[in-house]
Amino acid sequence: MTKLRVHNLAVSIDGFATGEGRTFETPFGHAGQRLMTWFFPTHSFVSMTGHDAEAVGGGTRGVDDAFAAASQVGIGAEIMGRGKFGPQLGPWEDESWRGWWGEEPPFHTPVVVLTHHARPDLPVGETTFLFRDASPREALDLAAVEADGLDVRLGGGPTVVREFLEADLVDHLHIVVVPIVLGRGVRLWDGLENLEERFDVEVTASPSGVVHYVFTRKQ
Amino acid sequence: MTKLRVHNLAVSIDGFATGEGRTFETPFGHAGQRLMTWFFPTHSFVSMTGHDAEAVGGGTRGVDDAFAAASQVGIGAEIMGRGKFGPQLGPWEDESWRGWWGEEPPFHTPVVVLTHHARPDLPVGETTFLFRDASPREALDLAAVEADGLDVRLGGGPTVVREFLEADLVDHLHIVVVPIVLGRGVRLWDGLENLEERFDVEVTASPSGVVHYVFTRKQ
Numbered sequence: 001m002t003k004l005r006v007h008n009l010a011v012s013i014d015g016f017a018t019g020e021g022r023t024f025e026t027p028f029g030h031a032g033q034r035l036m037t038w039f040f041p042t043h044s045f046v047s048m049t050g051h052d053a054e055a056v057g058g059g060t061r062g063v064d065d066a067f068a069a070a071s072q073v074g075i076g077a078e079i080m081g082r083g084k085f086g087p088q089l090g091p092w093e094d095e096s097w098r099g100w101w102g103e104e105p106p107f108h109t110p111v112v113v114l115t116h117h118a119r120p121d122l123p124v125g126e127t128t129f130l131f132r133d134a135s136p137r138e139a140l141d142l143a144a145v146e147a148d149g150l151d152v153r154l155g156g157g158p159t160v161v162r163e164f165l166e167a168d169l170v171d172h173l174h175i176v177v178v179p180i181v182l183g184r185g186v187r188l189w190d191g192l193e194n195l196e197e198r199f200d201v202e203v204t205a206s207p208s209g210v211v212h213y214v215f216t217r218k219q
Numbered sequence: 220m221t222k223l224r225v226h227n228l229a230v231s232i233d234g235f236a237t238g239e240g241r242t243f244e245t246p247f248g249h250a251g252q253r254l255m256t257w258f259f260p261t262h263s264f265v266s267m268t269g270h271d272a273e274a275v276g277g278g279t280r281g282v283d284d285a286f287a288a289a290s291q292v293g294i295g296a297e298i299m300g301r302g303k304f305g306p307q308l309g310p311w312e313d314e315s316w317r318g319w320w321g322e323e324p325p326f327h328t329p330v331v332v333l334t335h336h337a338r339p340d341l342p343v344g345e346t347t348f349l350f351r352d353a354s355p356r357e358a359l360d361l362a363a364v365e366a367d368g369l370d371v372r373l374g375g376g377p378t379v380v381r382e383f384l385e386a387d388l389v390d391h392l393h394i395v396v397v398p399i400v401l402g403r404g405v406r407l408w409d410g411l412e413n414l415e416e417r418f419d420v421e422v423t424a425s426p427s428g429v430v431h432y433v434f435t436r437k438q
Contacts, residue, residue, distance in 0.1 A: 209420055
């Protein structure tokens with residue numbers, strides 16, 4: 001049975017999953033890289049990007065890496081909001097730009113990109129981006145077919161995750177709370193009052209200072 | 220050197236320290252008791268209230284109790300907002316009502332109650348309530364004299380804590396994050412962007428599901 005899983009979604013202690021003022025150069029806005037500094041030293045990140053593996057000795061293998069690694073296992077497709085593909089709004093004006101992820105994106109599966117603006121399917125390396133104007137339910141049904149018996153990762157951003165949570169489609173939700181006060185940006189938890197009633201919750205504090213929350217949908 | 224310390228201040232994972240719709244019967248509004256359920260089983264709470272000590276075998280002695288106990292040590296005075304004394308707004312209309320805390324309040328020290336409305340000092344058991352219209356700095360100076368070399372506890376509510384944090388008067392801040400989404404109420408973190416830059420932060424997850432954050436002011 002295909003599960004819909006959210007992994008490594010970082011929020012500040014005041015609940016913002018991204019900052020204010022997103023641009024091409026600053027995908028997290030004024031948050032900069034602060035929501036992801038827990039992730040960068042991990043073996044999972046280092047081995048994904050490659051380029052500074054030697055500098056950090058192959059990366060850490062503690063609890064932050066364990067959670068990062070878990071996100072890679074058993075995934076057959078991803079769903080993401082358009083903002084995770086690129087910063088453009090409105091109709092696609094430059095289809096030659098192939099997203100934020102370079103020539104070998106780290107997904108290696110079909111990726112459903114939610115957008116109101118049609119665009120041909122786009123293979124990049126081992127990843128194929130499928131641009132679809134779809135409801136959460138429709139997107140999940142499509143991704144589940146693409147995943148071919150494996151699970152589907154819901155890759156964000158926060159607005160998309162919130163929509164899928166509101167539609168009660170998420171089976172596994174891994175949130176990383178970073179001990180910073182961002183003050184402004186996009187809130188993850190808005191509109192999700194009493195969310196915890198639908199999930200079992202497990203909490204693990206990391207020596208890095210972040211806290212890993214695992215929400216597992218109640219049977 | 221007197222320190223100003225906040226202890227056991229519970230917030231939901233979406234950052235609300237109290238719910239919407241506070242009344243005499245529901246001091247946390249729609250949050251009910253959900254922000255404090257981690258606290259009730261502790262030995263510290265049970266021995267403070269007494270009445271159900273036998274029912275729970277004297278209370279738990281784990282990490283939640285350790286934090287609860289620490290809040291009692293070395294305190295010579297407290298500062299609280301008027302809302303922690305009682306639910307009234309505006310001029311005092313019934314001075315015979317002596318607050319939410321019964322005939323032996325759990326403070327056992329002078330307590331500065333911040334209010335714009337004068338009222339005579341009120342001894343109740345071992346506690347004396349001092350009603351003062353004071354800025355955070357003035358209230359702290361007064362409480363420090365009353366504490367006579369010990370520390371001052373800043374007892375809340377969240378709006379008061381925020382004001383003292385904005386004035387950079389808090390030395391120790393213990394926050395308990397409860398894994399519930401309240402959705403509405405009074406936010407603790409608003410206006411405190413980059414608060415973490417002034418503090419060292421330590422994080423401990425409890426088996427009860429709450430997370431204890433200790434912010435210690437940088438030297």
